[in-house]
Amino acid sequence: MASLLIAGQLVLRGWVAGAGYLYWDDLILIGRAGSESLWSAKLLLYDHDGHFMPAAFATAWLVTAIAPLAWAGPALTMLVWQAAASVAVLRMLVVLLGPRRMLLVPLIFYLFCPLTLPAFSWWSAALNALPLQFALAWVIADAVLLVRTGRRRYAVTGVAVLVVGLLFFEKSVVVPFVAFAVAAMARYVVGERGAVREVARRGAPLWIGSALVLGCWLVAYLVVVDIATARSEPGDLAGLVHSATSLGVVPALSGGPWGWERWLPAAPWAIPSSAAVAVSWIVLVAIVVWSIRTRPRVAAVWLIVVTYLAVALVPVALARGGPNTVDELMQSLRYLADMAVVLTASFALMLCARRRRPEQVSRPRGAVVVAAVVAFTVSSSWSTITYVRSWSAGTTERYLSTVASELGALDAPLLEQEVPWTVLNPTTYPQNLASQVLSPIARPGTFAESTPRLRMITDTGDIVDAQVWWNRNIRPGPHSGCGYRVQGAEPVRLLLDGPMLAHKWTVQLNYLAGRDGLVTLAFEHGDKVTVPVQKGLHTVFVRVIGSGSALRIATETAGLDVCVASGPVGVASYDN
Numbered sequence: 001m002a003s004l005l006i007a008g009q010l011v012l013r014g015w016v017a018g019a020g021y022l023y024w025d026d027l028i029l030i031g032r033a034g035s036e037s038l039w040s041a042k043l044l045l046y047d048h049d050g051h052f053m054p055a056a057f058a059t060a061w062l063v064t065a066i067a068p069l070a071w072a073g074p075a076l077t078m079l080v081w082q083a084a085a086s087v088a089v090l091r092m093l094v095v096l097l098g099p100r101r102m103l104l105v106p107l108i109f110y111l112f113c114p115l116t117l118p119a120f121s122w123w124s125a126a127l128n129a130l131p132l133q134f135a136l137a138w139v140i141a142d143a144v145l146l147v148r149t150g151r152r153r154y155a156v157t158g159v160a161v162l163v164v165g166l167l168f169f170e171k172s173v174v175v176p177f178v179a180f181a182v183a184a185m186a187r188y189v190v191g192e193r194g195a196v197r198e199v200a201r202r203g204a205p206l207w208i209g210s211a212l213v214l215g216c217w218l219v220a221y222l223v224v225v226d227i228a229t230a231r232s233e234p235g236d237l238a239g240l241v242h243s244a245t246s247l248g249v250v251p252a253l254s255g256g257p258w259g260w261e262r263w264l265p266a267a268p269w270a271i272p273s274s275a276a277v278a279v280s281w282i283v284l285v286a287i288v289v290w291s292i293r294t295r296p297r298v299a300a301v302w303l304i305v306v307t308y309l310a311v312a313l314v315p316v317a318l319a320r321g322g323p324n325t326v327d328e329l330m331q332s333l334r335y336l337a338d339m340a341v342v343l344t345a346s347f348a349l350m351l352c353a354r355r356r357r358p359e360q361v362s363r364p365r366g367a368v369v370v371a372a373v374v375a376f377t378v379s380s381s382w383s384t385i386t387y388v389r390s391w392s393a394g395t396t397e398r399y400l401s402t403v404a405s406e407l408g409a410l411d412a413p414l415l416e417q418e419v420p421w422t423v424l425n426p427t428t429y430p431q432n433l434a435s436q437v438l439s440p441i442a443r444p445g446t447f448a449e450s451t452p453r454l455r456m457i458t459d460t461g462d463i464v465d466a467q468v469w470w471n472r473n474i475r476p477g478p479h480s481g482c483g484y485r486v487q488g489a490e491p492v493r494l495l496l497d498g499p500m501l502a503h504k505w506t507v508q509l510n511y512l513a514g515r516d517g518l519v520t521l522a523f524e525h526g527d528k529v530t531v532p533v534q535k536g537l538h539t540v541f542v543r544v545i546g547s548g549s550a551l552r553i554a555t556e557t558a559g560l561d562v563c564v565a566s567g568p569v570g571v572a573s574y575d576n
Contacts, residue, residue, distance in 0.1 A: 009111040017075040025124035029060035034439030055167035056127035068440030074123040081130035088137035106347040119337035128169035135165030143179035155205035176210035189353035244330035255379025269331035295353040402461025413448035471570030482563035491552040502547035517557025524548025
């Protein structure tokens, strides 16, 4: 039965994956994969917005190398990791509860709870969240088995899985601590004394091995990642915590949130109604009260759940919060996907906990349990359907598909430009440059600093002719019939009809060259660009970064004489 449930989850998640596409950080991952080699430190040791995840970058590189910009590869990796995490959770439940039918209840919770849905559907988030879920479930089971049997192999596999988790997601540092807590609770809830001391002693090989791994990992993390990112204020933190609990986690425990909102290019966030939030809190409080009343020792389990939620929330709020952060950030739920494993383990502990007085405490009838499980599954499925409706909206697939087909017909290079903000926001610069995003499919020379034919990629991915918007103009030169005469390496000033601020500008250079060769072009304040010129009367468009009231031009080819005429300097545009 458990196998059928996991298969059902994978079918449902396969449908979710099929409705998605590459989004935001996914494009950063594939862009770096297309521009760096697999074993490059620039790829594996890249500080990705505070994340240290070399294995995730390696996975992205392999997927991109096999099928650049094809969604099938990312979708397959998501499903493989989801299958691994689900099997690990099943193993954990068998270890905690034994092979009995009651384990299907917490298993169904994990398999279909919407709490894991947003992190699964977004590839780059899945490469963090799913290995963490796998590591949590696997190491919890290993810890319990090590304490129970004393077999050292569980310490070895536990440490190995911890290493894997850390290579995908730095949040995996919580794994050994959660495993210790669950192993201790597994003995405590059944009435054993000295549970913490016994787990510490019998599980020592796992705890010592984990400590050594965490120590080595911490050194690497501090070298790679800039940790000076905490910027939240108390008010921000309070708002984010409220959004994560009342509007996020609590409704998800009942199969919510049932509705999602999305403003492109943001990811969907949960929008449960006020009534749904109130009902969800009532259900949660009722479960907590009933469980503690019938099984007093599960109060410690609930304390662990609350503690883990706080531990999960605070670092995210500190790292992602601030004056420009909205509370809906936490309602996206992707930062809390690992809570599903902790909650599943906690529910299992509650099921095996010793009752207050077995002869006086009635158990829920089978029909009631079945009805509750069915209601939760239906509720979760509806939340999944409404999520997919929101998640499937977007412009990225059309943009990338169109531009991929257009690149093959290029007969001249393109100047650098940013991709549309609906595809990748300017805050990610320079990762949002077209040359970076399209690096897996762009041939060498597709993008250059100069081009004889100015064209641009539109917001829909079409490549069209463009012009230079006349922000400024090169004034006519002093030499009659030539304009500005350029000979030798001594720079000649091309005067503009006004100053220009520091920016990325496009120069339309109209010239007459005596032979083929190279010239350099730069603003008064800025780096120079090497530009190839051809013999005869031509125009070349050059992307120059800088500021000033003049351009500086010089030749790099011996014997090259160039005359430069007036021309516009400004912003390249295809709709002016």
